[in-house]
Amino acid sequence: MNKNIGVYVCECGPNIPERIDVDKVVQEMSSMDEVKTVKKFNLMCSNDGKKFLKEEIEKQKLSHVVVAACSPKDHEKTFMSVCQESGLNPYLFQLVNIREQCAWMIPDKEEATSKAVKYIRAGIHRVLYHNPLKKKEIEINTDVLVIGGGLSGIEAALSLAGPKRKVHIIEKTDSLGGMAADLSQVLPHQGSKMDLIKKKVEQLESSEFVNINTFSQVKEVRGFLGNFEAVINTHSGNGGVEEKEIKIGAVIVATGFNLFDLKKNPIYGYGEADNVLNATEFEDMINSEKILLKSGKKPKSVALVHCAGRKEQGYCSKVCCLYNLKFAHYLRDHHPDIEVKELVIDWCLPHKQDQSYFEEAKDKGVDFIRMDELLKTKSTGDQIQIEFKTNDKSHSVSVDMAVVAPAMVPSEDTTKLADILNIPLDKSGFFKELHEMLDPVSTPMEGIYLTGCALGPKNIHESLTQSHATSGKIFSTLVPGRKIEPEVKVSEIKEDLCTGCQTCLSVCFYGAITTDSFKGVSVVNEAICRGCGNCVGSCPSGAIRSKHFTYPQLYQEVLDALR
Amino acid sequence: MSHQKKEETIIPEKGTVLSAEKGTKRVILDILKKALAENLFDAVLIPAQVPETEAYSWILLQDESLFEWADPLPPVMTVQGGRALSSFSKNGELEQNIAALLRPCEIRAAIELFKLKQVNLKNITLISLDCPGAMPLSNYMSDPQKTKKDFQHILEKWENSESLRPVCQVCQHFSFIDGTAADLHIGLLGDKNKNITLIPSSPKGKKLLDQLEFGTKDSVEKWKTEKQQLANEKIKRIDAFNREWKKKINQANGFFNEFNPCINCHNCMNVCPMCYCQQCYFDSQAINFKPEAYMQKAEQKGALRFPLNTMLFHIGRMSHMVLSCVSCGACEDACPVSIPVSQLFSMVSDQTQKEFKYTPGMNREDALPLQDFTEQEFCEVEVPDECHEKAPEEAK
Amino acid sequence: MAKAVKIKKKTEEGLHDFLKSLLDKEIIKGVFILKKMDKTGAVSYSLITDPEEFKKAVPLYPYMPVNAGKALANFTLLGKAEQPIAAILRPCEIRAFVELVKRTQGDFENFLIISLTCGGVLTLKTISEPDQDKLISQYWESVKKAEVFEHTREACQFCEHFLPLNADITVAAVGKKDLDEECLLFLNTPKGEKFAQEASGSSVSEEIETEKVQQLKKKREELKEKYVQQTETGETGMKSLVNVFAPCLGCHGCSHVCPICYCTLCEFDSKTLQYNADGLSSDLKRKGGLKVPSGNLLFHLGRMTHMAVSCISCGMCSDVCPVNIPVATVFSKAGKSLQKVFDYFPGKDAEEPVPGGTYKEEEFAEIGEQ
Amino acid sequence: MEKKFKPNIVGFLCNWCSYAGADLAGSSKTQVDPSLSVIRVMCSSRVNSNLILSSLLWGADGVLVAGCHPGDCHYEQGNYYARRRFALLKKITKILNLEPDRIQLSWISASEGKRYAEIVNQFARDITKKGPNPLTRNSQT
Amino acid sequence: MEQQNVLVIGAGVAGMEASLILAEAGLNVHLVEKESLIGGQTIKFEEVYPNMECATCMIAPQQQDVLQNDRINVSLLSKVQSVEGSAGNFKVQVKKKARYVSLINCIGCGACYEPCPVSLGNAFEERMSQKKAIAVACPGALPNAPAIDPEACLRLNGKKKDCSACQEACGFDAIDFSQKDETVELNVGAIIVATGFDQFDVSTLPQYGYGKHPNVYTAMEFERLYAQNGPTEGELTLRQDKPIKSVGIIHCVGRKQEGYCSGVCCMYSMKFAYFIKDKVPDADIHEFHTDLCIPGKSHQKFYNELKDKGVHFCRFEDIKVSGQNGNLQVRSTNSDGKEKSTDTDMVILSPALTPPPDAEILAKSLGIPQDSTGFFSTQNQKLNPIDSEKEGIYVIGCAEGPKDISESVSQAEAAAGRVLSFLQ
Amino acid sequence: MNSKYKPNIIAFLCNWCSYTGADLAGTARMKIPSSIKTIRVMCSGRIDALFVLKAFLKGADGVMMMGCHPGDCHYQKGNYNTRRRYVLLDNLFKTLGLEKKRIGLWWVSASEANRYAKVTNEYTEEIKKLGPNPTSEEIFL
Structure with missing residues (x-):
């Protein structure tokens, strides 16, 4: 193929000629082999400039184009689309940055000129080695697989399912709902009950666009955005395993969390002293509306102990402060005869309304005790004695019952699932997002998204937000009827x-x-x-x-x- | 994200001591013969002399009659054993059970190649032996008889000899040092040549000894002591060796002077077990340019050496494989113009591998240095030095 | 009788001066020539552009670190030289270059090719010999007498094509007694004549193919017979071939230095011929033993089918072999026979097609019809 | 013909951080030494020994590789690999008898236009002080 | 929904993300931003916690994408005036102030700044540096074109009607004094409110000494002070110049007054400590905090790391800053009533995040309520965290309440998800 | 030689003539020796010298190359090149003292089923006389 290179030097108004002898540049370049034409132009990125370039490509039958102008960040796309419009493959074009990298950086005109010549020459030599790259289009499947039937999974499925998009939801237990279904109240300061989850589950079950698989787990996922294949194992009642393969376009991981095992550290006294409960057990008590000691008696005092497992896990689980407050509210509202002591390290109430919830609890007479470090929880006859340290001094309180708030930890299948999906985990053992700040629900595997506590401790509204975020991502990347165009420069x-x-x-x-x-x-x-x-x-x-x-x-x- | 199954390395205290009255080599061959006869293996990879010639080559030995030609410890290293192993095992799992009797540097090459997926160790049992070193190939080719005699002498005495290849003289890994990756090691040291000591170094090796009814009841202390003595001597020599080479290289144009006679035959690369590429990058068309570019360079320099990019080849090859270099000396043997390639590479690799805290071929599980990183390392290479510890961020 | 220039100087000096004046006057932009490297005694080809550097040039040094035909092809692989360059090549190097140009691996344009009646080159190993200088003066003595020097390559010792083809200028060397007194340059082409105007010598008419040259040719032909005999190939068929190539390491150095082996990736290095588990298994079962790495003979025989017909017998392959296999001799033998069958002389003419790339309808008519 | 030595420096800049930083230096009209020629690559991990060594052997007086700060890589981990490869290369170049700081790895973010200028200017000064790369005149490379 | 157009108010990190996702899904987006540049508050940060990533590197590609996207129509210097209609069919009046610089002609060369005779404090830089009446906010701002401040410009404010210094300097005919403010009407199906936050005004609390002692800084001032593209180009040069040996960073400024914890101040305050340790390794750094609120899986590790580096953490109940001759003293009282006094050279105040001042006006025009804190309220704090009280209007990012970038981005993506799900 | 010896013969057939011819032989139920193993190639010109060599070195007792008669090539002139290649191999075998009968070239057209039967039978007989290829036992290849 004959090589006809067109070289165009943009003056960028006065910006480039001020420091670069454009005529000299043009003259130097025209002596080069394979350069068919060298021209300068006042402002290439203007409409006139684009028109000029288009005409040149067509008229001169150029095979390659080099434009010496500004940074590729500014106008690479501009000129590439001009090439495209003129019937020249846009990758047979090279933008040489002589504005930022020469004119604006080098005060000496002669030096700047020779540098520009150097760069343009390199650009010309480079462009000869360019290949016409073509955009590819790939057909896509818009269906979605949601792994985990907890609140996050349900919300994502509800948001996504529709006539043009089927959602497969798989849950390893017998029913949908997850951890949130067991909560007594989700909305502490508004006090409403949690039947909303039930409603959502019903809505899912009745949807013709949702396929629910309980007792199921993923065995294998392969493929890429828009074209995944997943193998699902479903345990049937008689102990057998049924295997099926589905095709989907995206995967949402909503596998939730587990609670820190309080038995791991004896200081919490859990499992040793009677009447030391973990948060879930206390929730059950609230649900059954009976707050009773092992002995069957009603406790006179209850201690709410924060931050169990925080030190061991190395992070704050964010939600414990609030649900402890919820317990405190509940006790004060429904059992005003029970004295409530709350042992707190740091209050973590980062929401615009949570502080007032705390203030209200204070007003209701909850005894907030600041501790720097929990030392020991032990049973002393009928009572539970909790020792702790504050301002370098030891203190202790005695109560009838202690409720310990355990940290949230990754759910048990996380590592296995990470292997199956080929996505990374972070140092805490949760799934790792692609970018902690800017891409909080994506993974390095495009098309696999994360939501809720699979990513780390989250409260309910954050989990829900993330579920909508995953659906937003999927809606915008997997549009029915559209094809995806992968990166060309691969x-x-x-x-x-x-x-x-x-x-x-x-x-x-x-x-x-x-x-x-x-x-x-x-x-x-x-x-x-x-x-x-x-x-x-x-x-x-x-x-x-x-x-x-x-x-x-x-x-x-x-x-x-x-x- | 597949996870390689860990094979434990046993720190050997016990093994088998066998009498070597019949001759060391005979005893080794007899063991292998027995293993073959009992179908513990389908074939043995072992050096053999090509009948009617003085040449040695690797054979996969299955037919017992071939033992006549086999030689577990030939005076020269022809093809590097790692390379020989790779040549037939890289394209998938073998159907046969094969025992490979290799020198320690060959074992290490095999392990490196295993990490690079160029050797499949699935059905292969690696057997290493104490290595006295090898004679320069060119000496052997010009006078086989004399070289053989000299080598026999070295093998009997286990003393250093100037007639060995220079890299062999300073080899630190001539034996089982601290957990090489072979399955079974044959100690020739320890009552030099009167006994041989079989040291199992993996469950596979131990099982093999049990199957051969040797068991692991004998103490290997004697072998250990002698081996350590020899190692100490070698370590002394290596320091002097490295110093001398550093001095040579630190002269003006030191590196270039050494590689001056290079004729660009790429023999060093072709025999190097670690140069496993189908096509060397430095043979590829990526570094071909138009005559003007060469002219421009020639004008800049006054003269331009041909063949082009000879030095780029050597330094580039070094950057590619120095972290995996096992200092086997094959490159130097193959060099038709006697460039001390291996000595140079050995000096550089010794330092570089220390920097990366990596010894090639020691362990099957160690990640290859360039396939791995930690976030807090090598901060000093950044300029200006900004070695602040980063907030903990997830690696992989 | 041919046109020539006679310079009253030591041959190497005369040539040196002639080239230097071309370079000084910028008639040529560079000289492709053997050059001594600083400090070390090593000699390598260089493209010299700076007259200062030219001082270290040794145009007639009897050493071939690389077949220069291959080096020139490397230089011009992606296009022709833009400016005139003089290249000092030995006859076999020119032939190699011609063969490569045929395969579009190089470009002849803008080269002034200077060659010599060649007495052969020393083996590569001699470069590290301590008394190299002595060896070289012995060499020149034998060249003057048109004898076969024992430290030259085997391939040189039996090379009967030591008169250059396609050279613009030929330096008389073999059998020239007064090598140390005068420099005789034969001008074979108008181009050679044009450039030779810069030489400060007198025009003469001389004979290239002197009696001495013819004698040497005959001597070498005899030697060829002898060496080929020695390789023993052909006597006992496969077995002797196996034995000749038994020490082969598979380093493929022979193919790497071979000017005719121009492929970037040799088929024998590629995956095509590698063992897979299945193949290994069946071979092992059949033979009860197997040499590994295998494919040794396939490589040599295969390479022979690829290039033996174009083998220009430069001897690089033998010289580079770390285990002293007489590769060049075996290849020369095969090459000579093949070249006879196809009536082909490699390196004669860049326009002539390679035997594998052409055919005549009427040839070999009996084949295939039995 | 003693001309003042002006070095030839090759700078490989990653597209996302360092090239943007260089652009910022330009658009802020910061004076930057012209001896560095910029080559844009997508990620600093693309720059391996082949590119750096050939630049050096072909006569670059200095080679600068610049990428995103650790942890900032647009491709998450590329610069960590780049750093490892660079550490290896530093060792290797030693035997060429070149001053090890003829090659430099720096982290320059998109906002660090000023830092870009400082690094380049300092590097150019250092290299000027060192004088030409001896390999520029070495006919063997 | 009849309209496939969406209005996004605020081009900060949340607004941009929402716009990009919607545009990618094929919708047309009107992105309305009151400033002359996009990127919001994030672009003011040099680095963001917890991985200390360069914010510009992080955001710039996104800004580019927004500006180059054909489906996103960015209106700068614009504010929403009124909204009528309901979900699926809103009619929105947007008032667009004149920039006096043509974005088509201007190439951002900056030739016009020099000749402008007027200098004024640069609000983007917290008035720590001067800018001209025609200027870009900071180097690297996008779009890379200046705007003229009509109140400062002599020609526009009438002080010198014939001044055309900038116009003469411009080689591209980009300065256009004839531009007028205009009002455009948009038809959109949904509205996403991403108006961001403001900072609590620390000068209202005299005990912190802000305004009185020059070396007391607000967090945002410090962000700019530290920034490479800021007024000191990253040098820690104090207003009252002196070497930095000791720094006090005070958390929870305004928390009591506002009645909520902003959730991000602890982390960014620690980020400051990290910065200072980096620049002045010997400096003594004191973090005065009440409750440390560092939720999230990687945040505590950041805290541990700082502690290992020798940053002092001190819990206080009450605090006061006093000083003399540039020497500052921080007096803190702990829960036991013990008082402690610390000498510092610099104090950084970490104020609460508050709703932007014009939130109230916007709330009225949108017809959605604010809650007691002044942020926009959403239907149901826990189960519908981004749906406003009015159907089709979503509130995301700090417009909904204080939050970090990660959560803002999540909400932006979620809002896009809500809109798209609704459309389905 | 054991009369039961059954040689292993590899035959490379061109698609258009020889393979069709071989098919025809099959349809006509002609007797073709079972020692022949056919490999179809599009043109005899595709029969690489390496195919032949590899088959031979791997222990094939005979290698047959078959293509269209000169002038009949489906691709105009492929078989002329084949012929040259065969000459080359033949010469090489001769020069190196290898058993040149182990390779052979035959022209067989699409209609020449008879010829196909004839040459295969004849060749098999010839190879039988020659005995097994010693190469198949050779270890040190």
């Missing part, structure tokens, strides 16, 4: 050269590389690859090519840098 493996050492596989964060075990070579899944080039950097034999950032392309730049 890595590519030359099978002949690949030795199958799997080095690339181990450095790829996104799991975009797999092994074809029959051929013994690595394979890039272009739908997953984001094009960072880490695999290219790791491959010793040069069997991987990162499109648009190939070795020859970069070497051309290096060579010209060294001219």
Whole structure:
């Protein structure tokens, strides 16, 4: 193919000529081989400029275009779309940054000019090695698999299910509802009961777009965004296991949490002293509306102990303060004869209305005791003695009953599921989000989303928000009838050269590389690859090519840098 | 995210001591013969002399008649054993049970290649033996008889000899040091040549000894002591060796002077067990340029050496495999212009591997250094030095 | 009789001066030539552009660190040289370059090719010999006498094509007694004549193929017979082939230095021929033993089918072999026979097609019809 | 013809942080030494020994690799791998007898235009002080 | 819903995320922002906790995406005036102030700043630096184009009607004094409110000495002080210049007054300690806190790490800042009534997050209530956390209450999810 | 030689002539020796010298190459190249002292079922006389 390169130097108004001798640049470039035309233009990114470029490409029958102007961050896309409109593959274009990197950085005009020449020359040499890349389109399946039938899972399923999108929800226990279904009240300061969950479950069960699988677990998930296949194991009543395969476009992990095992640390006295309860057991008491000691008597005093397992786990579980307050409210409201002592390390009430809830409890006569560290909980005859340290002094309180609030910990299947889904865990053992701040419900595997306490301790409204967030993500990426366009500048493996050492596989964060075990070579899944080039950097034999950032392309730049 | 199953390494206290009156090599061969006869293995990978010639090569031995040619410890290392093992085991699990009798450096190469998926160890039992070193291949090729005699002498005395390959003279891993990854080790030291000591170093190895009815009842102390003595001597030598090479390299153009005679045949790479690539990056078209680019370089430099990129090849190859270099010396043996490739690589790898706290081929479970990282490491390479400990963030 | 220039100087000096003046006057932009490296005695090819660097050039040094045909092809693989460059090549190197140009692996344009009547090159191993200088003066003595020097490569010792083809200028060396007094340059082409105008010598008419040269040719032909005999290939068929190649390490150095083996990835290094578990199993069952890595002979025979017809017998392969296999001799033997069958002389003409890439309808008519 | 030595420095900048930082330096009109030529790569992990070594052997007086700060990588972990590879390379270049600080790894974020300028200027000063890469005139490379 | 258009008010991190998701799903988004740039408060931060990531690196690609997305129509310097109609069919009046700079012509070269004769405090930089009447908020602002402050500009405020310094300097004919404020009417199906937060005004509490002692800083001031693209380019140069040996960081400023815990101050206060330790490793840093509120799986680790680095944590019940000649003294009382006095060179106040001042007006025009704290109230705190009292209007990010970036982004994505689910 | 010896012969057949011819032989129920194992290629020109060599070195007792008659090639001229390749192999075998009868080239057209039967039978007989390929037992290849 004949190479006809068009080189266009944008003056960017006065910005570039101020520091760069554009005419000299034009003159230098025109002597280069394979450069068909070199022209300067006042402002390439303007409409006139775009029109000019379009005409040039068509008229001069250019095979490659180099524009020397501003940063690719500013106008790479602009000019690429001009190329596209003019029938030139947009990847046969190179933008050379002579504004930010030359004109604005180098005060000496001569130096800036020669630097610009250097850069443009590199751009011309580079563009000759460009390949016309084509966007691909992949058909998608818009159905969704929700793993976990707790509150988060239910909410996500409800939000997503519709005539154009089926939702499969799988739950390992016998029924939907999860942890939240056992709570006495979810809304402490408003006091309403938790039948809403029931309503939601009913709504799900009646929906024709939802497929509920109880007693089920995922065995295998493979594929990528828009094209996953999952194998589901369902335990039937007689001990048998039924296996089925479903096709979905996205997966939502809503596997919830477990409670910290209080027996792990003797200081909580749990399991040793009678009448030391954990939060769930106390919830049950509230549900049965009977607050009684083991002996059957009503307690005279109850201690609510915060932060059990916080130190062991290394994080604050966020919700315990509030539900302890809920207990306090309940006791004061319904059993005013019971004295309530609340042993607190730090109040964690980060919501605009929670503080007032605390103030109200205070007004109701709850005795808040600050402790720096819990030392011991032991039974002394009828009573439970709790020793703790505050301001470096030891104190103790004695009560009839102690309710200990355990930390939230990852649910037991988390590690196994992470392996199945090929997504990472964080140091606390929860699933790790793609980006803690900006992408809180995504995972490195595009199309697999996380919600609720699978990600870490969360309160109910946060979990619900996240469920909606996952549905938002899925709605926008898997639109029925639309195809997805994966990144174009991805890595590519030359099978002949690949030795199958799997080095690339181990450095790829996104799991975009797999092994074809029959051929013994690595394979890039272009739908997953984001094009960072880490695999290219790791491959010793040069069997991987990162499109648009190939070795020859970069070497051309290096060579010209060294001219 | 597959997790390699851990195979435990037994710190050996007990093994089997066998009399070697018949000759060390004979005893070893007899053990293997027995194992084959009892169908503990289907074949043995072992060096053998090619009949009618002085050449040695690796054979997969199944037919008993071939034992006539087998030699567990030939005077030279022809093909690196790791490479030989890789040549037939990389494309999947073997159907046969194979025992591979390799020198320690070959075992280590095999383990490195195993990590790189170039060796499948599923049905392979690795047997290592105390290695006195090997003779330079070129010496052997020009005078096989004399070299054989010299080697026999070394093997009897277990003393250092100038006639051994330089890297063998300073080899630290000539034996089972602290948990090499072989399944069974054959100690030739310990009552030099009167006895041999079989030390199991994995459950597989132990089972093998039991199956052969040798058991593990004898103390291996004697072997241990002697081995340690020899190791101490070698460690002394290696320091001097490294110092000397550093001095040479630190001269102006030191590196280039050493590689000056290079004719770009890439023999060093082709025989290197760790250069496992189908096509070397430095042979690929990625570094081909137009004549103008070369002219430009020639003009810049006044003269441009041909073949092109010879030095890039060596330094680049070093950057690729130095962390896995087992200092086996194969490269130096194969060099037609006698460049001390292996000595140089050995010096560099010794330091680099220390930096990365990695000894290649010691352990099947260690992750390869460049496939792994920790967040707090190597902060000093960043400039300006900003080594603040980061908030704990999840690795993988 | 051919046109020539005679310079009253030691041959190597005369050539040196001639090239330097070309470079000084920028008639050529670079000289592709053997050069002594600093400090170490190593010699390698260099493309010299700086007249200062040219001082270290040793144009006629009897050493071939790489077949220069391969090096030039490497240089011009992606395009022709833009400016004139002089290249000093030995006859077999020119032939190699021609073969590569045929396969579009190089480009002849803009090269001024200078060659010599070649007395052969020393083996690679001699470079590390301590009394190298002595060896070299012995070499030149034998060249003057048109003898076969024993420390040259085996392939050189039996090389009968030591008169260059396709050279613009040929330096007389073999059998030239007064090598140390005068430099005789034969001008074979108009291009050679044009450039030679810069040489400060007198025009003469001389004969290239002197009696001495013819004698040497004959001597070498005899030697070839002898060496081929020695390899023993062909006597007992497969067994002798196996024995000849038995020490092979599989380093493929021979293919790597071979100018005709131009592939970036050799098929024998590729996955195509690797063992898989199944194949291993059946072979092992059948034979009761198996050499590994296997495919040793397949490599050598296969390589022979690929390039023996174009083998220019430069001897690089033998020289590079770490286990002293006489590769070049075996290949020369096969090559000679094949070249006869196809009536092909490798490196003669860049326009002539490679035997594998062409055919005549009427040839070998009897084959396939029995 | 003693000309003042002006080094040739190759700078590999990651697209997301360091290149943006360099742009910011430009748009803030910060003066930056012209001896560094910028090559944009998507992630610092793309820059391996092949690229750095060839730059050095082909005569770069210095090579700067800049990426996102640890933990900030657009591709999550790329820069950790880049750092490891770089640590290895530092060891390797030692035997070329080059000053080890002819190659430099720096973390430059998108907001650190000023830091970009400082790092580049300082690096250019350092390299100028060191003088040309001896390999530039080495005919063997 | 008849309308496939959505209005997003506020182009901070939440507003941008919601817009991007909706646009990707194929809806048209009107993104209305009152400032001249997008990015909200996040772009003011140098780094964000807990992983100390560079905020600009994090946000810039998102900003680019918003500006380059064909489906997102960004209106800058704009405010919502009134809203009529109901879910599925809102009619919204948006008042768009004139920028006096053409975004089409301007290329952001900055030639116009120099000649402008007027200097004034830069609000973006908490008035710690000066800007011209025509300026961008900070280097790297997006869109990369200045705006003219009509109150400061001599020509526009009438003080010097013939001033055209900037116009003359501009090579692109980008300055357009003829621009007028305008009101546009939008038809949208849903509205997402992402108006963000403001900070509690610490000058109302004299015990902290803000305004009196120059080296008492607010959190936002410190963020800019530390920022590489801020007024000191990241140098910790104090207003009353002196070396920093000791710093006091006071939490919970305004918590009592506002009646809630903002949930983020503990973490960002610790981030400050981290910054200072980085720049001045020898500095003594005192974190004065009440309850440490550090929920989330990785936050406590951050705290532990700081403690290991020698940052002092001190719980107080009552606190007071006094000072003389630039030497500051922090007097704190603990729960036992014990008093402790600490000498510092610098005090940073971490104020509560409050609703922006114009929330009330917006609440009225949208017809949705505010709760007792002044933030917009939502239907049901726990089960419908982002649905406002009015159908089709969603409240996300700090408009709903104080929260961190992660939660804001979650809510943004959730709002998009709600809208899209509704459409389905 | 054991009369029961059954050689292993690999035959590479071109798709258009020889394979059709072989098929025809089958349809006509001609007797083709069971020692022949056919491998179909599109053109005899595809029969790489390496196919032949590899088959031979792996222990095939004979290797047959078959294609269309000269001038009949479905791809115009492929078989001329095949012929040259065969000459090359043949010459190589001869020069190196290998048993050149172990390889052979035959032209068999689509209609020549008879010829196919004839050459295969003849070749099998010839190979039988020659005995097993010693290569199949050779370990040190």
